[in-house]
Amino acid sequence: MEVFFYFGVFLWVSSTASSLALTENSLTVVPRQANYSEVIPVTLNATIEYVLVYQQSPAINPYTVRAWCENINPNLPVQIVVRQAKQVTSWTVPEMIETTKTKHILYFYNTSKTMCHESMDEITHNNPDFSMGPLTVSQSFIMALSTSSPDNVTVNVELKEDEDFYVFRDIKYNITVSPSQSRYVYYKFDNSSADTVVIEVDSDDDVCLTVSVQDGRCPVLDSNKDVKYEGVFQTVNRKGAITVAKRHYSPGFFLVFVAKPDNYDCSQESNVIPLSRLSSIMDNNITTLLTFSIKNSISLYEYAYASIGIAIAVVIFGVVSLAVIIVFNRYGTISKARTYDIKIQDYIEPKTDEEINRIILSKDLTVDVFAKYPRRIKQRSFNYLSHTTSIALFYSIPVIQLVVTYQRVVNMTGDQDLCYYNFLCAHPALSFSDFNHIYSNIGYILIGIFFIFAVIDRQHIIKITKENGIPVHYGLFYAMGVALIIEGILSACYHICPSQSNYQFDTSFMYVMSVLIMVKLYQNRHPDINATAYTTFSVVGIAIFIAMIGILDGTLFIWVLFIVSYSILIILLSLKIYYVNYVVSGAKQFYIFYKNQGLCIETVSPLRKGRFVAVLVTNVANFSMLGIGLYIYLNNITDFGTFLLALLLGNTVIHISFYTIMKLIHKERICYESLIFGVVGMAFWITAGIFFLDAATLWTVTPAESRQWNQGCIFLNFFDKHDVWHLLSAPALFFTFLYLMYLDDDISDKPQKKISVF
Structure with a gap:
C-alpha cells in the first residue's frame, strides 16, 4: 500500500514539474520527506515549489497544520495545498480575510487549519471511547507550498496531531482562536448522555465569534465565509450557549469556533433596528482565549415533572381562589345589600343646557346624576367584551402564523441570531427552540379562564340595581378576563422567537388591560359619560401604532x-x-x-x-x-416601546391609587374582601417585579450582546427568572382585577344620590 502511495506522489510531482514553466526558468519541484510535529522552515520563490510528504499515520486524532511567516508581500503570498485521500484544503500565508468594511482587508501571518480525519465515520460509529482498540484507521498527507514571489521567502510549517480533539462532558476546555486560526472539536453522545446537551462558551474579551454545531461528517466548514452554511450557529463575544438534541446529531457533532476580523456581526450596526454604536475594525493579530464545556440538559422526566406540575399547581390555585370568591359572593360584604326585583329602564330625556350648567357649577356631584341610562351603560359595558374578543381573534391569527414561520426559518437555517432566547435556560420541545418560555404563559390563560368564571358567579348573585350602589355591569370585567387569556397566548407567541421585530406581540394586550382598568375605574362614578368601546380601542390602536413607529425609528x-x-x-x-x-x-x-x-x-x-x-x-x-x-x-x-408601556402602567397605578385614596377621603371604607385581594396582589406584584427586573435577555442590543445577560434555570431546573415572572404576574393581575371588582362592595346598599363622584 505504501509503495502505491509514493508512486502516486512521484507521478503527481513529475507531471507538475513537466507541465509548469515560468517565463524564463522552468519550475523546480522539490519533494521532501517530512515528519509529524516537526517545524519545517521552507525557503522558496517563483521557481521553486516544495512538496512535503508525510508517512501514513494510524492516529485516531486528526492533524492540524500550522503555517507562519514574516515580511511576505501580501500580494505575492505563499500558497499551501494539503492533499488527503478524500479531500483537499488550501489557503495562503499571509491569509487574506475580508472585513465587512468596503475594500478593507486584513492579512494574517500566523495561520492554522485542522484536517478532518478521513475515517471519522468509522471512529464515531464503531469506537465508543475513542481508543484504538480493534479499529484500524490511517491518514496520509501531501503538502505543497508555492509562491509567485520572485524573491526568496521563508515560511514555517508544522503538521501536528490534535490530541484534545475529542471532548467529553463536564470538563472545561480552553482554546485559542483567531480569524486565521479557527478551531473545532468533536463530541460524541454516549449512553449516559441526556436527550439534549448544553454547550456553554465564555470569553474575557469582546472578540466577535461564530460558534457552530455541525454534524460529524467531513468536510467541516470552519471559515468566516462558509461557517453559516452548515448546522446551527450563533455569534458570541463574551458568553454563549447552544442546546443540542441527540436526535438531530447522532452519534455526535463537531463544535466549531471561528473568530471574525471585525465586530460587525456583534455590533448595533448589524441590527435590524440599529442604535448609534457602530462596529470597530480589530487589529490583525487579535486572538481570543475561550472556555467551553458540554453539560447534560434535563431529562424527559424533568420535562414532564415541571410541565405537568406547574399546570396542576395553577389549576389548584384557580380552584381554591374560585371557591373563596364563591364564598365571598354569598356570605361577604355584598351579601348584606338588599336586592330589588325591579325592571330597569333608561330615562330617555337628554340633558338640557340648564342641567349641564348645574353639573358644571356644582361643587359636590353624586353618582345618580350620571346613572340615568343603566341599560345603555350595560350595552356599552358588554361592547368592550365584543370588541376585545374580535380584536383578539383578528390580531392573534397573523401573529401565530408569523412566529411559527420564524421558528421554521430558525430550524431550517440554524441561525440562532434570529431569536433572543435565554440560551442557558432554553429547553426545546415540539419543534420549538425555547419551549419553557412558551409554556410558562399557561398561567395567564388558565387564570384568565378562572377569572371569567368568577365574574359569571358574581353576575349570577349580584343583580343590577337602579338606585343603590355603583351601577353593576360586568362587560368590562369579562373583557379583562379575555384580555388576560389573549395576553398569555400572544406572550407565548412572542417567546417562540423573541426579537426586536415582534416585541409588540408581547405588549399589545398589556396596553388593552391597562386601558380597561382605567376605563372601569372612571365608569364606576361616571357611568353615563364613560368612553365608548369604539373610542377606547381607537386610542389603544393609536398607541400601538405609535409604539411601532418608535421601535422602528426611535x-x-x-x-x-x-x-x-x-x-x-x-x-x-x-x-x-x-x-x-x-x-x-x-x-x-x-x-x-x-x-x-x-x-x-x-x-x-x-x-x-x-x-x-x-x-x-x-x-x-x-x-x-x-x-x-x-x-x-x-x-x-x-427602548420606546418599553417606555410607552411603562407610561400606561404608571397611569394605571395612579388611577387605582387615586380611586382608593378618594374613597377613604370621602369616608368610604375598603371592604375586607378587596383588602385581602389587594394585599395578596401587591405581594405577587412585588415578587414578580424582582424577577422581571433581573432580565436574562435584552433585545435592544445585538444577539451576541444579549447573550451576556443569559442566566441559568432557577425553578424546577426548567424555568428561568422570566418564566417565574410569567407565573407570578398572572395571579398578580388576577388579584388586581378582583380588587377592582370588590372595591365598592361597601357602598352597594348606599343610595346613589349619596355616593360622591370623584
Missing part, C-alpha cells in the same frame, strides 16, 4: 413628536375630566365668569378643588414620566 425627532402630542392629549383629557365631559360648556362658563368679573382669583379658582388637585397631581406625574423618558432616550437606557 430617533430624537420621534420622541419629541410623541412628547408634544402626548402633552396636548393630557391637557385635553384633564379638561374633559375636570368638566365631567362637558368641556365646551365649561369653557363657556369660564368665559362668562371672565367677562363679568375679569381676570381675578374668583375667576381662575376651581369650584371642585379636590377634583382639580387630582387632575393636577396626575398631570405632574405624567409630565415627570415624559421627562424621564427623554432622559432614558438620551442615555440609551431603554
Whole structure:
C-alpha cells in the first residue's frame, strides 16, 4: 500500500514539474520527506515549489497544520495545498480575510487549519471511547507550498496531531482562536448522555465569534465565509450557549469556533433596528482565549415533572381562589345589600343646557346624576367584551402564523441570531427552540379562564340595581378576563422567537388591560359619560401604532413628536375630566365668569378643588414620566416601546391609587374582601417585579450582546427568572382585577344620590 502511495506522489510531482514553466526558468519541484510535529522552515520563490510528504499515520486524532511567516508581500503570498485521500484544503500565508468594511482587508501571518480525519465515520460509529482498540484507521498527507514571489521567502510549517480533539462532558476546555486560526472539536453522545446537551462558551474579551454545531461528517466548514452554511450557529463575544438534541446529531457533532476580523456581526450596526454604536475594525493579530464545556440538559422526566406540575399547581390555585370568591359572593360584604326585583329602564330625556350648567357649577356631584341610562351603560359595558374578543381573534391569527414561520426559518437555517432566547435556560420541545418560555404563559390563560368564571358567579348573585350602589355591569370585567387569556397566548407567541421585530406581540394586550382598568375605574362614578368601546380601542390602536413607529425609528425627532402630542392629549383629557365631559360648556362658563368679573382669583379658582388637585397631581406625574423618558432616550437606557408601556402602567397605578385614596377621603371604607385581594396582589406584584427586573435577555442590543445577560434555570431546573415572572404576574393581575371588582362592595346598599363622584 505504501509503495502505491509514493508512486502516486512521484507521478503527481513529475507531471507538475513537466507541465509548469515560468517565463524564463522552468519550475523546480522539490519533494521532501517530512515528519509529524516537526517545524519545517521552507525557503522558496517563483521557481521553486516544495512538496512535503508525510508517512501514513494510524492516529485516531486528526492533524492540524500550522503555517507562519514574516515580511511576505501580501500580494505575492505563499500558497499551501494539503492533499488527503478524500479531500483537499488550501489557503495562503499571509491569509487574506475580508472585513465587512468596503475594500478593507486584513492579512494574517500566523495561520492554522485542522484536517478532518478521513475515517471519522468509522471512529464515531464503531469506537465508543475513542481508543484504538480493534479499529484500524490511517491518514496520509501531501503538502505543497508555492509562491509567485520572485524573491526568496521563508515560511514555517508544522503538521501536528490534535490530541484534545475529542471532548467529553463536564470538563472545561480552553482554546485559542483567531480569524486565521479557527478551531473545532468533536463530541460524541454516549449512553449516559441526556436527550439534549448544553454547550456553554465564555470569553474575557469582546472578540466577535461564530460558534457552530455541525454534524460529524467531513468536510467541516470552519471559515468566516462558509461557517453559516452548515448546522446551527450563533455569534458570541463574551458568553454563549447552544442546546443540542441527540436526535438531530447522532452519534455526535463537531463544535466549531471561528473568530471574525471585525465586530460587525456583534455590533448595533448589524441590527435590524440599529442604535448609534457602530462596529470597530480589530487589529490583525487579535486572538481570543475561550472556555467551553458540554453539560447534560434535563431529562424527559424533568420535562414532564415541571410541565405537568406547574399546570396542576395553577389549576389548584384557580380552584381554591374560585371557591373563596364563591364564598365571598354569598356570605361577604355584598351579601348584606338588599336586592330589588325591579325592571330597569333608561330615562330617555337628554340633558338640557340648564342641567349641564348645574353639573358644571356644582361643587359636590353624586353618582345618580350620571346613572340615568343603566341599560345603555350595560350595552356599552358588554361592547368592550365584543370588541376585545374580535380584536383578539383578528390580531392573534397573523401573529401565530408569523412566529411559527420564524421558528421554521430558525430550524431550517440554524441561525440562532434570529431569536433572543435565554440560551442557558432554553429547553426545546415540539419543534420549538425555547419551549419553557412558551409554556410558562399557561398561567395567564388558565387564570384568565378562572377569572371569567368568577365574574359569571358574581353576575349570577349580584343583580343590577337602579338606585343603590355603583351601577353593576360586568362587560368590562369579562373583557379583562379575555384580555388576560389573549395576553398569555400572544406572550407565548412572542417567546417562540423573541426579537426586536415582534416585541409588540408581547405588549399589545398589556396596553388593552391597562386601558380597561382605567376605563372601569372612571365608569364606576361616571357611568353615563364613560368612553365608548369604539373610542377606547381607537386610542389603544393609536398607541400601538405609535409604539411601532418608535421601535422602528426611535430617533430624537420621534420622541419629541410623541412628547408634544402626548402633552396636548393630557391637557385635553384633564379638561374633559375636570368638566365631567362637558368641556365646551365649561369653557363657556369660564368665559362668562371672565367677562363679568375679569381676570381675578374668583375667576381662575376651581369650584371642585379636590377634583382639580387630582387632575393636577396626575398631570405632574405624567409630565415627570415624559421627562424621564427623554432622559432614558438620551442615555440609551431603554427602548420606546418599553417606555410607552411603562407610561400606561404608571397611569394605571395612579388611577387605582387615586380611586382608593378618594374613597377613604370621602369616608368610604375598603371592604375586607378587596383588602385581602389587594394585599395578596401587591405581594405577587412585588415578587414578580424582582424577577422581571433581573432580565436574562435584552433585545435592544445585538444577539451576541444579549447573550451576556443569559442566566441559568432557577425553578424546577426548567424555568428561568422570566418564566417565574410569567407565573407570578398572572395571579398578580388576577388579584388586581378582583380588587377592582370588590372595591365598592361597601357602598352597594348606599343610595346613589349619596355616593360622591370623584
